[in-house]
Amino acid sequence: MPNPSPLKLVLLGPPGAGKGTQAARLLERLELCYLSTGDVLRRHRAAGTALGRQAADHMDAGELVPDDIVIAMLLEEGDDPRHGFLLDGFPRTIVQGEALEARLAAAGTTLSAVILIDVPDELIVDRISSRLTCPHGHVYDVRSPSGRAGACERDGESLVRRDDDHAEIVRRRLAVYRDLTAPLEDFYALRQLFLRVDGSRPPEEVFGAVLAALEGLGAGDAVAR
Numbered sequence: 352m353p354n355p356s357p358l359k360l361v362l363l364g365p366p367g368a369g370k371g372t373q374a375a376r377l378l379e380r381l382e383l384c385y386l387s388t389g390d391v392l393r394r395h396r397a398a399g400t401a402l403g404r405q406a407a408d409h410m411d412a413g414e415l416v417p418d419d420i421v422i423a424m425l426l427e428e429g430d431d432p433r434h435g436f437l438l439d440g441f442p443r444t445i446v447q448g449e450a451l452e453a454r455l456a457a458a459g460t461t462l463s464a465v466i467l468i469d470v471p472d473e474l475i476v477d478r479i480s481s482r483l484t485c486p487h488g489h490v491y492d493v494r495s496p497s498g499r500a501g502a503c504e505r506d507g508e509s510l511v512r513r514d515d516d517h518a519e520i521v522r523r524r525l526a527v528y529r530d531l532t533a534p535l536e537d538f539y540a541l542r543q544l545f546l547r548v549d550g551s552r553p554p555e556e557v558f559g560a561v562l563a564a565l566e567g568l569g570a571g572d573a574v575a576r
């Protein structure tokens with residue numbers, strides 16, 4: 352049955368800010384369709400689709416995949432937006448932000464909020480160089496028990512390092528974020544949708560701040576346990 356007042360949320364933030372980590376926590380509370388464009392692109396690459404082949408070189412270089420490819424992918428993969436969603440890694444450019452706005456307007460709805468997880472660059476390089484992921488996108492720190500064991504605690508798959516998680520590529524991804532994605536902060540501030548959360552604290556504290564921000568929006572019933 353559709354959720355009566357579904358939230359429509361975007362998680363924004365630099366690479367390694369903790370978007371995927373917080374998305375997993377939010378999805379334990381909220382029944383929302385989740386779409387991570389990075390995960391979808393990696394699935395296409397692993398399956399060897401034409402889209403995956405088009406995206407590969409851009410991803411490995413730390414660049415964005417061209418807007419037209421990602422927008423077409425989102426329109427194809429996304430469910431009816433009126434039922435609520437959590438987008439992780441989309442939009443990443445003003446053009447993508449405008450495409451999302453047009454898609455929602457066509458469905459007669461709008462975003463509830465854009466949550467920026469803000470983390471300084473020096474922390475990001477440390478986090479990403481310690482990250483392991485499983486093929487389904489579950490994320491671990493190499494120093495955690497699962498990270499040390501090298502196996503995903505949810506599906507038992509082997510944990511690996513992502514191809515774009517090497518230091519020089521991470522620095523390029525950060526520069527791309529500042530040039531192309533950070534302008535979305537003003538785009539959403541103008542629309543009064545922007546919530547900034549300090550992502551430099553431990554994950555459970557960041558999650559508390561995300562929930563508090565959503566409660567401040569009047570979404571307390573949706574996130575209450």
Ligand code: AP5
Pocket residue numbers: 364365366367368369370371372373388389390392409410411413414415416417421439440441442443447478479481482483490491492493515524550551552553554555557
């Ligand atoms: P994508 O997969 O979206 O990568 P990203 O945005 O660079 O983000 P990450 O997945 O690296 O990090 P995250 O913020 O989810 O952090 P995480 O929770 O894992 O995109 C990859 C590529 O795909 C892009 O470069 C681009 O080429 C392409 N792409 C994707 N979307 C696109 C689009 N819309 N347009 C064009 N191209 C697109 O956490 C990181 C680490 O930190 C983990 O080890 C975690 O355990 C740890 N951690 C998390 N939170 C904390 C905390 N609070 N304290 C300590 N450690 C923490």
